[in-house]
Structures are given as C-alpha cells and as structure tokens.
Amino acid sequence: MPRFRATLAYDGTDFAGFQIQRRGRTVQGEVEGALARLAGRTRVALLGAGRTDAGVHALGQVVGFELERAMEPEALRRALNGLLPADVRVLDAARAAAGFHPRKSAVSKLYRYVLDLADVQPPQRARYAGHCPHTLDQAAVRAAAALYVGRHDFASLASSGSSAATTTRTVTRSEAVFEPGRLVYETEADGFLRKMVRSMVGGLVAAGRGATSVEALAQALLARARRGWPAPAAARGLTLVRVDYPSAAGQS
Amino acid sequence: MPRFRATLAYDGTDFAGFQIQRRGRTVQGEVEGALARLAGRTRVALLGAGRTDAGVHALGQVVGFELERAMEPEALRRALNGLLPADVRVLDAARAAAGFHPRKSAVSKLYRYVLDLADVQPPQRARYAGHCPHTLDQAAVRAAAALYVGRHDFASLASSGSSAATTTRTVTRSEAVFEPGRLVYETEADGFLRKMVRSMVGGLVAAGRGATSVEALAQALLARARRGWPAPAAARGLTLVRVDYPSAAGQS
Numbered sequence: 269m270p271r272f273r274a275t276l277a278y279d280g281t282d283f284a285g286f287q288i289q290r291r292g293r294t295v296q297g298e299v300e301g302a303l304a305r306l307a308g309r310t311r312v313a314l315l316g317a318g319r320t321d322a323g324v325h326a327l328g329q330v331v332g333f334e335l336e337r338a339m340e341p342e343a344l345r346r347a348l349n350g351l352l353p354a355d356v357r358v359l360d361a362a363r364a365a366a367g368f369h370p371r372k373s374a375v376s377k378l379y380r381y382v383l384d385l386a387d388v389q390p391p392q393r394a395r396y397a398g399h400c401p402h403t404l405d406q407a408a409v410r411a412a413a414a415l416y417v418g419r420h421d422f423a424s425l426a427s428s429g430s431s432a433a434t435t436t437r438t439v440t441r442s443e444a445v446f447e448p449g450r451l452v453y454e455t456e457a458d459g460f461l462r463k464m465v466r467s468m469v470g471g472l473v474a475a476g477r478g479a480t481s482v483e484a485l486a487q488a489l490l491a492r493a494r495r496g497w498p499a500p501a502a503a504r505g506l507t508l509v510r511v512d513y514p515s516a517a518g519q520s
Numbered sequence: 521m522p523r524f525r526a527t528l529a530y531d532g533t534d535f536a537g538f539q540i541q542r543r544g545r546t547v548q549g550e551v552e553g554a555l556a557r558l559a560g561r562t563r564v565a566l567l568g569a570g571r572t573d574a575g576v577h578a579l580g581q582v583v584g585f586e587l588e589r590a591m592e593p594e595a596l597r598r599a600l601n602g603l604l605p606a607d608v609r610v611l612d613a614a615r616a617a618a619g620f621h622p623r624k625s626a627v628s629k630l631y632r633y634v635l636d637l638a639d640v641q642p643p644q645r646a647r648y649a650g651h652c653p654h655t656l657d658q659a660a661v662r663a664a665a666a667l668y669v670g671r672h673d674f675a676s677l678a679s680s681g682s683s684a685a686t687t688t689r690t691v692t693r694s695e696a697v698f699e700p701g702r703l704v705y706e707t708e709a710d711g712f713l714r715k716m717v718r719s720m721v722g723g724l725v726a727a728g729r730g731a732t733s734v735e736a737l738a739q740a741l742l743a744r745a746r747r748g749w750p751a752p753a754a755a756r757g758l759t760l761v762r763v764d765y766p767s768a769a770g771q772s
Contacts, residue, residue, distance in 0.1 A: 277642035325644050345640075355643045388597075390529035391607045392577050392759075396644055507644075 269334040272344065273364040276329040279355040281395050281504065285322045286329065295320075295356055299331065302351035306344075307335055317370040317511040318377055321463065323503030325396065328359075328378075328510040332370045338363075370511070376440065376456050378510040379465045381501065383451040383473070397450065398469070398505030404451065404476030409444045411482045412475035415489060416442040416455065416468055423492035425467035432461055435492070444472060454509075466500035474498035521586040524596065525616040528581040530608040533647050533756065537574045538581065547572075547608055551583065554603035558596075559587055569622040569763040570629055573715065575755030577648065580611075580630075580762040584622045590615075622763070628692065630762040631717045633705040633753065635725070649702065650721070650757030656703065656728030661696045663734045664727035667741060668694040668707065668720055675744035677719035684713055687744070696724060706761075718752035726750035 284292025303312035317330040341361040382397040389399040423435040441456035536544025555564035569582040593613040634649040675687040693708035
C-alpha cells in the first residue's frame, strides 16, 4: 500500500496529547478519524515522530500512514485539512519510502520552550509560553543549559510513567537565549524522554532563580533519580519544532 | 480625585472591540466593571488611547481613570488583575497628572500587523496573524509601505462609519519586514482612523500580489474615497503595540 508522511502543526491547548488514549481528545485520534473518512475505512493507523504531552504544541510533528490508493500528496493535504478541526493542520504531505517510520527513522528532534519573564504575562502569550515573573541569573541559566549537552543518562529528568527501554539520550544542542521580557530555550537531541524537555527547563529556572546551584544540578543529573530534580515547566510553553531524517529517508 | 493611568494587554479574539457598545463584550466594559467593583461604585469611567476594533489585540493600550481614594499603583494593578477576566491584563499602573488624557495627550501610536504567508497557517498563529497564502512581490510591498509616510489625507483608508473631525494624519513610520514565512508590518503615526491600519495592510497585499500597482495605489490615496481602495486585512493580525506621550506627561 502507498505510504505517506505528513508534517503537522497543532495547538496543543485543547488536546490530551498526541497519542490516542482511552479518554480525551488527541491529535492522533483526530488525524486517524480524518484519514478513515477519507479512505472510507474503519481505521487508518497513524504513527507519530514524538508523543507530545497534553498542552504541548507542534509546528513540525511528522506522521506516517498507509492508504490503499495512491493519492497526489497535494490533494491529500487539502482533503485532510478540509476534514480536520481548526487546531490541527497538515502543512505538507509526501510519498514515503516503504521502510519509513516517523519515530524510528528520525535522526533528531528540535523542541523550543518560551518562558515569559515579565511581571504580568500578556494574555495573547498565555497559550504558547510559560510564565516566570522573576529575574533569572542569565549566566546560571546558560551554565545549566550547557550541562545537558552530550550523551547522558537522563533518568532524573524522565517522567515516572516513562516506558522507554533506555534513558540515555544524546543532546546536540541546548541553547538559552534571553530576549526582552522572555527566555527562549531550544534543544535538539536524538530523542527525548517523557517530560524531559520540560524538566530541562525546570532545571534552568531553578538555577536561574538560585533555588539550586549549577553544581547541585549536575549532581542531580548524575544521580539518575527523579526525586531531587526541579519540577517540570508548564506544558503550554513547549513546541515540537522540527524532526530531522537522513537526507535520503522518507521520500520515495 | 486621584487620576491613574494603566497599560493594558488584551487578546481581542473574544471582544467586540475596546469601546463599550450596546451589545457585545468589550475591553472598556470589563475594565470599568472591575474598577467599579474595586471602588464600590456604580460606574468608574474609563478613557482609552485607541478604540481598537473587534478582534484587534493590544500589548500597550493606555487607559486613564479616577478613583476616589489614593491607591498604591502596584496594589491597584494586582487588585484589578484579580478582578479581570484572563484575556485582559493590567501590565502596569501609575498616578497620572490631572490633565492627562490617554488619547488627547498621546503623541504617537505604534501598531503591528503580522501576516502569515505560508500555504497553510499553523493553528497556533491563527489567533494573532492574518493569512495570505500567496507569494508577495517584496519590492512592491515595500514601495507601497513608503507611500503612507508623511502627512496625508487618509480618507480613502477610513471606515465609512468614522466620526473623526479630520482624516489627515501624519505617519512617521511604515515598515514592512519579510521574515521566513511571514510579513511583519509596523506603522507609527500621530493617530489612526478607524480600520486605517488594516486598510494600509490591504494596500500592501494588493500591491504585493499585483492586483494593483504602486502608482494606482498612490492615485487611490489621493482620491480620498473609500471606493477603489483594496479591502482591509483581517482584524486578528493587528496589535496596538505602544502609545507614546511627551516625556513629562502622564506622570505626577
């Protein structure tokens, strides 16, 4: 059967997350529903590159699925956008190679976290940025961000409900940029554990506020235990920006 | 009575505009309601610097009002934010000079319009950016933006329902910047007519798409007639960013 890949953008505010659950509206559920209607079948299985949590947004989630008939990708994109609710959009669609798997074929993922630092958060930022009405020590935040770079066991930053086989990941980018009134944090890795990026931001904030030292944070990372790691930042500030694949993969 | 000024940010999506109307939820109505509750009075009149339309946002709307008792501005800000709905926030409050009038004392206003140009607009942009899925001629857009600078009669760009005494305004800044996938337009003037900024953007888009030439647009501006001017851009892309006052005004 012809295999496709598509890039999705969604506003995570009103979703219980990407992955289908027994209860709650999910991105996977909405897209599978649109695909099933399009294909006239009971269900079309959808694979996603990252299982974003409730409230987390995406500008570049990648999904894969199979259809019985070959459709022109541009027509497929339009048809899906006509069937999907307004908070999910297919940005592009393409034919994919037979072996393409959105998660397993991925080489790296880029997440962005926006944290408003002003005393009062403007309402139009509240859906897409966390809020921390405190002055952060910029040098401490940058030093904490540098801790994450490299191959580490991130068990301390993983949600207790994580089912990942290994908690070791390689972070290739961890960059905290201070803009007027806000902190923009970007991190790229070969993969992320559940709540890992939000825990990374929680660590930055704790270091920036002086609630913990960068040295203590380094120790807490080495300890490989969830306890002792600062609380994760709010989901609403997080966006899955991009998923990268080997240049030859995914296209057929 | 002690006079105050405050800076408001609001998400205009669910408002029928700033100004109180017979029907519909308004920013002025919500803030007057909060002030009345705070003051224990039937009504506290609120003056605003700009009457933003339905769907238009603000990051720096300035308002003025009087209270019977002197309140510490920081306490006033906190109290109001505790009473206001989540889509309006008081960013700061201060005592104002007796003669301070948010609109009449203003020297200039800065508006920003964001227009997404990608084929498909990501859902998380849809509340705060217009959408034009077309390639725009950047040179034509910039040439059209330059037309607005200076002292002109903007009758061609005013809403027919406008009650302004004069339609002449002085535009000191009109700048179209192309970012990846979107156009960010900023304009500053001593004042704007109703729907004027959205009409300015409508002109840019018409020139950028080749629907009109920059020369024809210049003629349409001189004609001082609403007919013949391109349709205004959607309200949701527009934000009142800042209102400026003479350095001595407004503070007491």
